[in-house]
Amino acid sequence: MxxxxxxxxxxxxxxxxxxxxxxxxxxxxxxxxxxxxxxxxxxxxxxxxxxxxxxxxxxxxxxxxxxxxxxxxxxxxxxxxxxxxxxxxxxxxxxxxxxxxxxxxxxxxxxxxxxxxxxxxxxxxxxxxxxxxxxxxxxxxxxxxxxxxxxxxxxxxxxxxxxxxxxxxxxxxxxxxxxxxxxxxxxxLGGVRLEAPPSGVEVPEVVEPGRHYRVIQHPARDDRYFVSDGFYWPDNFDPDFGYGEGFRLQLRSAIAHLNEVWAVETAGVLLAGFADELGWEFVVDAARWLYDECRHMLMGKERLEAWGFDPAHVPLGGYIYQACENQDLIYRLGMLGYFETKNIGKKQVRAREFAEHGDRTSQRDMDFDWADEALHAGYGRKWLRRALEVRGENPESWRGVLKRCEELANARIERATEEEKEAVRACAEALIADAERVMAQAHKG
The missing domain is CATH 1.20.1260.10 (Ferritin, core subunit, four-helix bundle)
Structure with a gap:
């Protein structure tokens, strides 16, 4: 037994x-x-x-x-x-x-x-x-x-x-x-539960009245701001205009941060457009890249609001996004990576200058921005090479992509009309005059 x-x-x-x-x-x-x-x-x-x-x-x-x-x-x-x-x-x-x-x-x-x-x-x-x-x-x-x-x-x-x-x-x-x-x-489908959803429920790829996703070529713009046709400061097309010093540097740096809206939009469409091609590791990096650009945009927005500027007098453009209209998505990737590397060194210098003159907010924003952009430069190099590689091209041909990006940006500048340029100059000059009034009132107080 x-x-x-x-x-x-x-x-x-x-x-x-x-x-x-x-x-x-x-x-x-x-x-x-x-x-x-x-x-x-x-x-x-x-x-x-x-x-x-x-x-x-x-x-x-x-x-x-x-x-x-x-x-x-x-x-x-x-x-x-x-x-x-x-x-x-x-x-x-x-x-x-x-x-x-x-x-x-x-x-x-x-x-x-x-x-x-x-x-x-x-x-x-x-x-x-x-x-x-x-x-x-x-x-x-x-x-x-x-x-x-x-x-x-x-x-x-x-x-x-x-x-x-x-x-x-x-x-x-x-x-x-x-x-x-x-x-x-x-x-x-029973919602999102611990049990597997029922089989036999037909789910279309496009739920009506949706439509197949395509990269958005013409971004929507916030009409509370002075929405230009693309440019947001005269130095976009006139290198002699310059950032300036003192309050002009403060103002121009905040405008630059606000207008990283183009980078926000570019990072977004890159994430969606390259996710399947480049895989999950890219999605994680691109999501961080996107989030960081959002933070930079809001840095400029909040500084300008804290100074009391009327958004209707603040220029909002996006010519770099426009420059890639109807181009292969790899040029948007190159454009984001290329412009991320152009001014990294200058941002450290500007952060120190803001600190010397007691503008701790601008200093802090630029300091964190610099750290983010150094990370993004690595993203740009890594994923541009990988994108070329998965397409069967030489990953070392990335310099040719950047050259084409520069050509596209210059072509957009060359298409600018005198009316467009004058509108941006007038907006910038009016905002500078607003800044002078803000400073005068602060001195009186």
Missing amino acids: TEQISWLPTRHRRDRLMRLDAAEILKRFYYLERALTLACAGWVPDVSRLESKALLGRAAWQNAMTADASRTRVLELRYPDRTLEVGDDTGLVRLFEAALNAPSGAALLAAMERVFIPALRAGYEEYLRVTDDIADGPSRRFLEVAVREKNAQQGEFRKAAEIELGVRSGLRDEAQEWVNNLAALLER
């Missing part, structure tokens, strides 16, 4: 998710966050308000960080298996990927607030309810951060959508229809 072996009780509050179950769910989260990263980045040029552009850029970076942490954790849990196939999540992932094929940037803002963010947050919260620090502490840490970020994002996207659809009311009906169609499909 076989002796019966006794066991301790096996039911425990921590026993729901096994290692491979957790890996499967986190893989789902990775693909969903990846899809939203690309969508947020790609639509940056199509929203008008600077705050909306910055929100999309920051959300893209935050989403990429969550996706990267999820991806890394999946590979840890599945070791030595290194595969990351979509598998049973195809329908749900396809729905989130449809975010890139939005009808407009404003529609994406609305869909993020009403559909995508609540769904992902619910999935994260359900995961956190059934796991614990002992078994899966690493996952809990980054998902708890993600939940906090999603809570903040939802309110910010709601406000941004209201503003953008107010500014461009003609987009409202289309946006509403698209969001409703996304929500209906998500409901059929």
Whole structure:
């Protein structure tokens, strides 16, 4: 007679998710966050308000960080298996990927607030309810951060959508229809849950009335500012105008930061456009690049506001983005990398000069900017070479790309009309006069 072996009780509050179950769910989260990263980045040029552009850029970076942490954790849990196939999540992932094929940037803002963010947050919260620090502490840490970020994002996207659809009311009906169609499909898929979504739910690549994503050639501009046809300061086309000294240097540096809007938009379309070609490591770097450019843009915006300048007197251009109109995306990559390296040394000098004259805010912004740009210069060299390599070209031919970028920028300058130049000069001179009045009032006080 076989002796019966006794066991301790096996039911425990921590026993729901096994290692491979957790890996499967986190893989789902990775693909969903990846899809939203690309969508947020790609639509940056199509929203008008600077705050909306910055929100999309920051959300893209935050989403990429969550996706990267999820991806890394999946590979840890599945070791030595290194595969990351979509598998049973195809329908749900396809729905989130449809975010890139939005009808407009404003529609994406609305869909993020009403559909995508609540769904992902619910999935994260359900995961956190059934796991614990002992078994899966690493996952809990980054998902708890993600939940906090999603809570903040939802309110910010709601406000941004209201503003953008107010500014461009003609987009409202289309946006509403698209969001409703996304929500209906998500409901059929059961939302973002721990269980795999049901099979048999047909999800189109483009959810009506969306359209296939294309790089936006003509970015929307914030009409609160003096929106020029492309140039934002006379030295863009007149090297003799110069940055100047004293308050002129302060003013010109803030204008330069504000007008890194072109870099924000360029980084966004590069992330969306090269993600499949260059892979996940590129997405992570490009998301950081995008977020940093958003921060630089806001540095200028906040300094100019703190000095009390009327935005209507502040020039907002983007001729470098315009210079690449209808060009191969590799020239936008070269343009962003090329212009990142031009003034790195000067920024350190300017930071010291601001410090000497007590402008700690300008000093601090330029100091952090310098560190970011040094990092970005490395991104530019690395990914321009890699892009050439994956296209079957000599990676050392990157200098030819930069030469072409310089030609494109010069060609845009040569196309400038006298009326365009005069408008930018008049705006700059008026802003300088405003600055002189600000200084006079400060001395009286």
